[in-house]
Amino acid sequence: MIAQQVAQKRFGMLAVEKHFVTKEHVTEALQIQVDENMNQGIHRQIGAILFDLGRIDAGQVQMILGELNSTSKLAV
Secondary structure (H helix, E strand, C coil): CCHHHCCCHHHHHHHHHHHCCCHHHHHHHHHHHHHHHHHHCEEEEEEEEHHHHCCCCCCHHHHHHHHHHHHHHHHC
16 A cells, blocks of 8 residues: 555655755746647656756765666555
């Protein structure tokens, strides 16, 4: 049950829980994601946007992705 709960979390939620970024940083990244999608037809991942903004480093991105990947396998 706990693995399912973690697997359903999103990148931004985990980044905030780990104190890598603030809720405001995730909101900023989500706005950028929507704007780019609507205006340019591109879709970047939240982690990539946070990294490009200098809000999170590559190691933190990898840590979150690893956790999301490992927990999603457990939930299956």
